[in-house]
Amino acid sequence: MKYLTTLLSTLLVSLFAFSTTIAQEVPNPRVSPTMISAITVNDTYVKVVYGMPFKNDREIFGQLVPFNEVWRTGANEATEITLTGDVDFGGSSVPAGHYALFTIPGPQEWTIILNNGLGQWGAFRYNQELDVARVTVPVENLEEVWEAFRIQLEDVDGVIHMMLRWDQTGVRVPITPLP
Secondary structure, three states: OOOOHHHHHHHHHHHHHHHHHHHHHOOOOOOOOOOEEEEEEEEEEEEEEOOEEEOOOOHHHHHEEOOOOEOOEEEEEEEEEEOOOOOEOOOEEOOOOOEEEEEEEEEEEEEEEEEEEOOOOOOOOOOHHEEEEEEEEEEEEEEEEEEEEEEEEEEOEEEEEEEEEEEEEEEEEEEEEOO
């Protein structure tokens, strides 16, 4: 009986120690970290949350990111944008809200899409019927190579310029807060 009690006690202590060890493991960080860009202009707060992939000696646009196909605009989950006020988004009137941000890259121009399909991994469940706005912007060929994909927001005389840059490609979308 003493042997059985000792065995059970040892098993319980071992099980507790093992489960505590598992609970303390730190998850591996994402290869493409989550980034946030945010700005406030004229009482309108704009925040973009996206996964930041890296070039890593790969051919990006036209290869890793195919031309003329819907892209999540980053890595991991679909990029999301929050607008706390109504805006003119590249020529389209968009009400305040929280949207998925998709793009369709092309060699000369990109289509930038705001969509109500939130909470997606990638663009696998993209549904065009949920589009709120679609705007077309020209491609800027950059002299500098951007190793990491970046979305930056900048105030230029009361107009927010949302700039997307990766490799030697950039696009810019003007976002004007409405009164």
